[in-house]
Amino acid sequence: MSLKLIGAAISPFxxxxxxxxxxxxxxxxxxxxxxxxxxxxxKRMHPLGKIPVLVDGDKIIxxxxxxxxxxxxxxxxxxxxxxxxYELARALWFEEYADAGFIAGTIIPFxxxxxxxxxxxxxxxxxxxxxxxxxxxxxxxxYLERELGENDWLVGNRFSIADIATGTQFVSFSHGRATVDxxxxxxxxxxxxxxxxxxxxxxxxxxxxxxLKSMAG
Ligand SMILES: N[C@@H](CCC(=O)N[C@@H](CS)C(=O)NCC(=O)O)C(=O)O
Numbered sequence: 392m393s394l395k396l397i398g399a400a401i402s403p404f405x406x407x408x409x410x411x412x413x414x415x416x417x418x419x420x421x422x423x424x425x426x427x428x429x430x431x432x433x434k435r436m437h438p439l440g441k442i443p444v445l446v447d448g449d450k451i452i453x454x455x456x457x458x459x460x461x462x463x464x465x466x467x468x469x470x471x472x473x474x475x476x477y478e479l480a481r482a483l484w485f486e487e488y489a490d491a492g493f494i495a496g497t498i499i500p501f502x503x504x505x506x507x508x509x510x511x512x513x514x515x516x517x518x519x520x521x522x523x524x525x526x527x528x529x530x531x532x533x534y535l536e537r538e539l540g541e542n543d544w545l546v547g548n549r550f551s552i553a554d555i556a557t558g559t560q561f562v563s564f565s566h567g568r569a570t571v572d573x574x575x576x577x578x579x580x581x582x583x584x585x586x587x588x589x590x591x592x593x594x595x596x597x598x599x600x601x602x603l604k605s606m607a608g
Contacts, residue, residue, distance in 0.1 A: 394419035397433075398426070398442025400599055401566075403494060404455040405443045407559040411459045411552070413591035415466045456486060459552055471552050478547045485538075485545050485553035489560050493531050497560040499523035500567025509607050524569065532571060536579045543585060550589070558586035562596055566603060 396412070396419050398405035412419055424433070429440040436444050437453035444451060445458040447465075452458045463472050473479045500523065503515035535557070538545060545553040561571075561583050573580035586592055 395446040397422045397424050397444040399423045402442050403559045403563045407455045407555055408443050408458050409595055410555045410591045411462050473547050473551055482546045482551045482553040486556040489556040494560050496523045496527035497564040500569040501563045504567045532576045532579055536576045539578045539582055554586055558592055
């Protein structure tokens with residue numbers, strides 16, 4: 392049965408699922424629906440009216456986190472979730488942290504520099520960007536730098552859902568022309584480069600950059 396992913400590619404949560412699909416070399420149909428004025432039919436699949444939703448035959452899964460677990464269980468190879476209890480708990484923690492907390496800072500440059508001006512035709516607010524960069528994000532970057540230590544990846548020193556969930560937020564951040572200061576956070580800056588260089592992320596980033604460029608005109 393073929394998979395169908397619903398949701399615009401520029402959403403960090405849709406991107407998270409697309410990276411999992413790419414890591415697992417799964418093909419799928421993609422409906423790039425934007426979550427504004429969503430239909431009643433869509434709300435029957437996702438009562439919150441958010442993206443993404445995955446459809447697998449008669450199975451409907453809303454929300455990126457259960458979608459990624461579903462893909463892991465149905466296509467276990469390569470494994471993107473640690474099997475050891477503590478590592479699994481840590482990976483799920485980083486996923487929750489990125490999805491529900493870290494995003495509040497990383498999305499601001501994208502919202503104010505791209506989403507507002509390009510999609511909603513409103514002027515971006517650089518003061519909000521400065522506040523995110525100088526007030527909100529430094530403590531998150533300190534935390535991630537500390538958690539990475541000398542490791543290449545966040546959990547068990549193996550690429551996992553923790554890196555996908557965190558990495559997708561850094562992609563939005565970079566679309567907003569923002570970077571991690573490598574002098575202040577050398578480990579984190581190198582980590583972001585490492586995540587972006589993975590073939591799964593790289594292809595998706597290049598595709599999104601091209602479509603953002605064409606939308607900006
Ligand atoms: N926890 C959800 C978050 C999904 C989410 O917030 N998606 C945004 C797009 S990035 C959305 O659909 N927003 C529309 C809305 O909130 O009505 C997930 O992981 O799928």
